[in-house]
Amino acid sequence: MRVLGVTKYPLADPSTLLFSPRMQGNPRPSFQPAEAGAVLAGTVGVCGGAGALVGWAAGNTGYGALAGVVIGLPAGVFAVYRRFKGYFS
Numbered sequence: 001m002r003v004l005g006v007t008k009y010p011l012a013d014p015s016t017l018l019f020s021p022r023m024q025g026n027p028r029p030s031f032q033p034a035e036a037g038a039v040l041a042g043t044v045g046v047c048g049g050a051g052a053l054v055g056w057a058a059g060n061t062g063y064g065a066l067a068g069v070v071i072g073l074p075a076g077v078f079a080v081y082r083r084f085k086g087y088f089s
Helices: 014-018 033-058 061-083
Strands: 002-004 007-009
Touching: 033 061
Parallel strands: none
Antiparallel strands: 002 007
């Protein structure tokens, strides 16, 4: 027990006051831009490939791939949002 002036305070040890586990906040997980880019590119690639297959079956692979990429861009943004939802709030 330390004597501080005229009062006696049993928890006056600086390490218990500053670094108490009860006072520490929860650490936020770090955002990983490389993983977000991989999720986005993967989703756009899968949608583009699926569109190319549908276009190949319909007779024009290029238009199918283009349509797949156009659909894949918002789908990729949504996939990144769903994956990293806790980081943005």
